[in-house]
Amino acid sequence: MRVLALLDGTLADPDAPLLRVDDLGLMRGDGIFETVLVVNGKPRELDPHLDRLARSAEMLDLPEPDRASFERALTLVLDNWSGGTEMALKLVYTRGVEGGDGTPTGFALGLPIGAKVLTQREAGLSAITLDRGIEPGLAERAPWLLLGAKTLSYAVNMAALREAERRGAEEVVFTTSDGSVLEGPTSTLVTVNGRTLTTPPATLGILPGTTQAALFRAAEREGWTVVVEPIAVVDLHSAAGVFLVSSVRKITRVHTLDGKPLADSSAIHAELADLYESEY
Ligand SMILES: Cc1ncc(COP(=O)(O)O)c(C=O)c1O
CATH class of the missing domain: 3.20.10.10 (D-amino Acid Aminotransferase, subunit A, domain 2)
Known part of the structure; x- marks a missing residue:
């Protein structure tokens, strides 16, 4: 069970290709992320996670992440989750494509917690x-x-x-x-x-x-x-x-x-x- 939502407020297929091969997040690891624990549909420490995402963005000179867009995307993930009681909610934000107009790539992805953990x-x-x-x-x-x-x-x-x-x-x-x-x-x-x-x-x-x-x-x-x-x-x-x-x-x-x-x-x-x- 995985749910993927984009910053424009749409859902996407987590099994389909999404990123361009020249995305700097992929090419250089040039981007940031957060992993939020969700229990029974409620994200834990969401504000501290979003604050830390903003702080990481500042340290990397990335454009400030649009909090409302991330909140909309993650709400979409929560609303469409039909997996177990716990979810790992990843928020990802990269510098976007090489030589592009500087628009970051961002998404929210809900995943099950790994068995080892x-x-x-x-x-x-x-x-x-x-x-x-x-x-x-x-x-x-x-x-x-x-x-x-x-x-x-x-x-x-x-x-x-x-x-x-x-x-x-x-x-x-x-x-x-x-x-x-x-x-x-x-x-x-x-x-x-x-x-x-x-x-x-x-x-x-x-x-x-x-x-x-x-x-x-x-x-x-x-x-x-x-x-x-x-x-x-x-x-x-x-x-x-x-x-x-x-x-x-x-x-x-x-x-x-x-x-x-x-x-x-x-x-x-x-x-x-x-x-x-x-x-x-
Ligand atoms: C390097 C590092 N330190 C500490 C933590 C713990 O942070 P948090 O409690 O906010 O998940 C993480 C989380 O993944 C991490 O990657």
Whole structure:
């Protein structure tokens, strides 16, 4: 089950060709996207996702995405969905065709959640740390690297996941060259110690996560302490819980890191999952 809608407010056949071969999103990965979780027809964190789409567009000097057009397209997808209770809603926006008039290409696409993600939500996952080659201060010093923008250029992120697979793990925790934790290829890292949640700062050059923000909002309301500060890799091994969170994977437990078992965080996981769901 897939539903595709265009920014002009029309539905399109997701199995039929749509993009031109010279679309810069295809040719150079020159574009941006968002993936929104939809549960029972209701998109979660839609405003933060649309805000982040606008921020990514600004970082790439793309024309500002027309919010009303995206809202119309995604509503069309929601209205025509007859799949399961959950949907991954992709919003895609590229620089348009090479040598064209600069009109961006954009669409909204509803997809089922992948089986692997669903399994990992329940069972947790094993991860490895991989160097992302980012040093502190790089994001501000070199804005052309687009660190923290959600661009379509995810080839590096996908290569890291294949490397994890080669090493017998399922996921990746990217690190800076000096051993500080960044994020997963498609997720934000959160640690738990006592009643404190910690996540690394976006200023390190990582994507500010909408799921992490929702979780922190709920946790703070329930009296938890939430902290945004650098986390050293060694701290992951002593944490009471390590989690990778994202819109589609929700709150997923990391049970093994670099081949070493982490603390059993099943009970904390249940608590965090409840906190997160309490937002909706
Ligand atoms: C690199 C990266 N970091 C973090 C996230 C988590 O963001 P969100 O919680 O908004 O889905 C994603 C989402 O796909 C991502 O690609």
